Amino acid sequence: MMSFTKVGIVGAGTMGSGIATNLAQQGVAVILVDTAQEGVDRGVAAVNKFFSRAAEKGKISDADVEKAMSLVEGTTDLAKCGECDLVIEAIFEEFSVKEELFKKLNDIMPDDAVIATNTSCLRVSDLQKTVKNPNNFLGLHYFNPAAINPIVEVVKGEETDDAVFARCLEFCKNTAKKPIACSDNFGFAINRFFVPYANEAVRMLDEGIASAKQLDRVAQECMEVAAGPMMVTNLVKSSVMYHAQTNLAPHGAFYSVAESLKDKGPKGEDYAIDDADEGNPENDAVVADRLRAAAFFPVLQALDENVATAGEIDMGAGLALRFGKAPCELMDSLGKEEVTRILTPIIDQYGHAMPSSIDKVGSLRG
Structure with missing residues (x-):
């Protein structure tokens, strides 16, 4: 049983579309968000390309492709993240850019929603200070190519709730990943x-x-x-x-x-x-x-x-x-x-x- 039912992914680039592909493949509904429609279209096309190629190779059926793609919604409307119980940020690796996004999400997300950063090197605990509910914030660092790379670093910030951390570890396992439980420091484990x-x-x-x-x-x-x-x-x-x-x-x-x-x-x-x-x-x-x-x-x-x-x-x-x-x-x-x-x-x-x-x-x- 999945611990999250709908996941918002902000950033439809290589990492964001790869995470969306992984989750849709595992039956999780995804809202893929980007600032420009062309970015959204590129991201959704990348997801479709992955599944279409798998079908061409006989790994999945055309019906499987249709089912997976039905779980992926692309949009430029950040407010759609309010429908999600987990949002994963996958945008440019710059603190100020991420901070600006999290401040916007503060006005959108339900109080009990979990927010995760896909940062690879910034401290989760520093980013945690920019959200309204730091207990519900942590790092989920997927590795490229996220659609198939099995490793996710699950990073516990200084204020991350133990239950939220455990829930996200289990979610990664349930979506065909091998999570590494990490405490927070620049660069994490890998x-x-x-x-x-x-x-x-x-x-x-x-x-x-x-x-x-x-x-x-x-x-x-x-x-x-x-x-x-x-x-x-x-x-x-x-x-x-x-x-x-x-x-x-x-x-x-x-x-x-x-x-x-x-x-x-x-x-x-x-x-x-x-x-x-x-x-x-x-x-x-x-x-x-x-x-x-x-x-x-x-x-x-x-x-x-x-x-x-x-x-x-x-x-x-x-x-x-x-x-x-x-x-x-x-x-x-x-x-x-x-x-x-x-x-x-x-x-x-x-x-x-x-x-x-x-x-x-x-x-x-x-």
Whole structure:
């Protein structure tokens, strides 16, 4: 049984339409809202395209397509969200833009409705202050492509009611997702390490340590990722990675944005990935150490902060990001001494303290 009967999704872009697709596929009525009719039309068309392709491949019937699409209503009228018992915000990753939306929803939503943000890096507790009922506010961070990616970070803000949090965890499970229960901190559980890992790859490119091709190859070899950090940065878009890394800045010096990302990100420029890969075993080892350090350090910090469990972080790394060697499992296999060696350059260069969870390496996964 679904814990929400009608869900409003504000923002009909890639994420919003993907969430709408997932929910309609699971039999949940959706109101997809955008500011312009062309945005609404694009979003509804994206949902229809997903189901139509599934029908063409024989995965679902034409009747299934019709049934799913009957559950999706597109509109430019934000007031329609007042019909919903859950609204998910999926708009631009800028605090002031989200704040403006939530203030509008304050005049629209019933007092008992739940409001969620799909933010990937902003603190839920900060956004929570902009709504009239902060107890009914939390984070539901879906991963792209939201229609099929199984991971959702369910983020408990400082004022989120325990029952609301539990209700949303159950809702995610009921809509074919694998939720990660997260406490609130910039980057939550997954982007907390994934974005700095990609940022570190850009730093090495900037420093002339390795080519983009070599960086991607070494990442595939040492962490068995499906796609390397430079390719993923282009796929996700440098603008998104730039904003995500900028939002992680409160965690300290290591989280500063790589120089070329400061330039390319605001302009949305891709990185060139050609066939140049002049790596050698010695150089590859340097690249591997820095990529692993950039993932391990934030993960251990997140474990210190009780953001999520080691098992949940690894589940997210494997299912959302397709890491063949998830961070905690990999650290356990390497052992405390080797992980300490890998992390020490970051500790020394950026002036951070060694996370206390280093003492648990070898048994992070229990």
